Amino acid sequence: MALPEHVHSISKPNGRTYYYYSKFRRTEREWPRVRITAEPLSEEFAKRAAQLDKLDAVKSAEGVWSWFFTDVTDRRHPLPEPADHRLFWEAVDKAEKIGIQVKAGNTRSFRALIAEFKKHNAYTKDIGESMREQYDRYIEIIEAAWGDDPVESLEATTIQGVLDKGFADTPSAGRVFRSTLSRIISWGIPRGFRKDNPVEHTERYDGGGTYSPWPPEAFDLWFEHARVDVHLPVYSALFTGQRKVDVLKMLRPKVAATEMPIIAQKTDDKVPVQIHSEYRVIIDATPNGEDKEAGKPPQLNLHLRADGSPWTYEGFKTAWQREVDKTVNGEKPLACFTEKRWVFHGLRKNAVCMLLEVGCTEDQVSAIVGMSPAMVRHYAKEVSKFRLARSAMKLLEDGWAQQRIHVLGAKKKEG
Numbered sequence: 001m002a003l004p005e006h007v008h009s010i011s012k013p014n015g016r017t018y019y020y021y022s023k024f025r026r027t028e029r030e031w032p033r034v035r036i037t038a039e040p041l042s043e044e045f046a047k048r049a050a051q052l053d054k055l056d057a058v059k060s061a062e063g064v065w066s067w068f069f070t071d072v073t074d075r076r077h078p079l080p081e082p083a084d085h086r087l088f089w090e091a092v093d094k095a096e097k098i099g100i101q102v103k104a105g106n107t108r109s110f111r112a113l114i115a116e117f118k119k120h121n122a123y124t125k126d127i128g129e130s131m132r133e134q135y136d137r138y139i140e141i142i143e144a145a146w147g148d149d150p151v152e153s154l155e156a157t158t159i160q161g162v163l164d165k166g167f168a169d170t171p172s173a174g175r176v177f178r179s180t181l182s183r184i185i186s187w188g189i190p191r192g193f194r195k196d197n198p199v200e201h202t203e204r205y206d207g208g209g210t211y212s213p214w215p216p217e218a219f220d221l222w223f224e225h226a227r228v229d230v231h232l233p234v235y236s237a238l239f240t241g242q243r244k245v246d247v248l249k250m251l252r253p254k255v256a257a258t259e260m261p262i263i264a265q266k267t268d269d270k271v272p273v274q275i276h277s278e279y280r281v282i283i284d285a286t287p288n289g290e291d292k293e294a295g296k297p298p299q300l301n302l303h304l305r306a307d308g309s310p311w312t313y314e315g316f317k318t319a320w321q322r323e324v325d326k327t328v329n330g331e332k333p334l335a336c337f338t339e340k341r342w343v344f345h346g347l348r349k350n351a352v353c354m355l356l357e358v359g360c361t362e363d364q365v366s367a368i369v370g371m372s373p374a375m376v377r378h379y380a381k382e383v384s385k386f387r388l389a390r391s392a393m394k395l396l397e398d399g400w401a402q403q404r405i406h407v408l409g410a411k412k413k414e415g
Contacts, residue, residue: 007052008022037085054069055069065081067079067080067082075102113185114139134176142180151188156198159198159199178202182197213349222334225323232302236279237350239276243345244345245265245266245313251300252298258274259274261273273368287308291308355369356380362380
């Protein structure tokens, strides 16, 4: 029988015959060959033959080939290299299916999902402006990659491939991309876009986006070596549990005030920040920026630079990194902050753990630091382990006299 154009066969010594597609064969424009995993006269072979005309291969100046499939709507879908013929043809079938669904009027695409999501309170009211800006950055990536694809067609393997290749060097960005995609798909499930969330079957980045609380030595090092005007923000984060962006927006409380309410930028919620007695003393001892000789009145902002001007977010971020990287007498006393991941956000965890340790309920902690109940419960589990371990050891100490004879015998070791 006559084979389709650009298809040829190769017979092996064992008697088996294999079929390959290689356009422009034996010319300078020859494509890498693609194996057709089917026998002539079979339905699969006929299907592959029809798909061959819709394949395209482009060679870059560096000699790297890129493969594409053009569906019935004339949209080009990128394909993996044909070296793994199974994955290659699976991608071709998926691209063809997407084109057929779009042409048939399937409006359950990512573009439609994103449009509906952006009209809903989940996007317009339930999150703050900064969170919407963060969503928008990653929604743009999602829409560019899969905008016209049906939401139900996205698979975990595809998402994992994007995480592995696109965010290998930026795990923090990868975490945000993954969580944004998961949030949008989850929102679309009860609205008929698909029945499950494939993001749940992808790998989480190490750390899960959380940071360790600062140990005592971290505070000792920071207050000894860091410039004085970056001390108060650390105390503020420790005693209030607020995020950096909200700490730097704090206004100086009145002398007799016991709280200083703020509007959390991430959620737009009002947080009733309470002022601890020791924190009150620290605030009162910190310069307020007033300079009578220069005619400068006291600043409204709480956190000020050494020159008396308020810290900006970017300015503080730059100053912080300079302190961590600075060299003193040939040494970098704060370099361990990078190595051990002692970051500003870790102070938020310090605050939560302190409150839980003294017996605050999860609802109380959530109200004080403005953290979601789910995240507070996550931290509470860790604190509970230590609390249970301490109480268990106390019970063992109290009952050791009775237990020792059963474990080690009546005779005590001397010396």
